[in-house]
């Protein structure tokens with residue numbers, strides 16, 4: 472079953488072609504990592520696929536009306552601003568808005584989804600704290616909980632683990648894997664190639680102008696592509712604890728001194 476499908480997607484911004492001819496499907500049970508250097512167009516691709524910006528080609532999500540789309544996909548943008556000084560619990564409940572009847576209070580099911588999301592992101596101890604007074608990383612985890620509470624089959628998140636400490640980065644990627652085990656899917660942009668290799672079932676690599684590779688990490692993260700697209704070398708080993716990638720050096724610049 473396809474949860475999203477984009478076909479020949481292209482975006483032009485201010486007379487500059489950001490990417491073109493991007494096509495892929497996401498089925499149930501996938502954690503898809505979207506990688507690419509700064510400016511490659513990861514955010515633009517996700518926003519176009521959601522129908523938030525003008526694009527060429529087709530996207531199944533962009534074709535939905537706002538109501539059905541909010542039940543099909545939850546979206547965590549890169550900006551982490553929390554505008555209102557509400558409690559963590561209230562903020563996570565905002566994820567239930569697409570399901571709430573405007574004239575009635577949240578149901579037991581809404582509360583159960585909020586409790587589940589708070590549990591997944593290990594936020595129980597901060598449930599009653601004011602969200603705007605949390606640290607940047609804590610706020611990010613609350614915002615992830617909000618999209619989890621939305622309970623959609625597909626979650627799309629733009630660099631959700633940026634700014635999280637290593638334990639919370641790993642825990643968040645493991646939460647995505649748990650969602651996939653339940654038949655949901657996640658499309659997540661990230662810069663950490665090691666975490667992408669370890670936790671994503673599939674990796675989409677975006678280069679200047681379009682998609683350059685789509686497949687399992689060990690097939691996508693070849694030395695040639697790391698050199699050509701990311702301008703780095705990396706150490707790779709398939710260990711008994713899974714694949715390990717460690718970026719080593721910038722090609723053409725050599726190690727930095729001082």
Ligand SMILES: Nc1ncnc2c1ncn2[C@@H]1O[C@H](COP(=O)(O)OP(=O)(O)OP(=O)(O)O)[C@@H](O)[C@H]1O
Nearest residue numbers: 484485489507508509510511512513514515516549
């Ligand atoms: N509103 C806009 N008008 C013009 N150009 C834009 C606009 N938004 C983004 N761009 C350009 O589109 C390109 C892709 O940007 P985008 O934010 O999608 O990249 P990204 O891969 O998400 O980058 P990063 O890893 O730095 O977050 C960049 O060159 C950017 O300058």
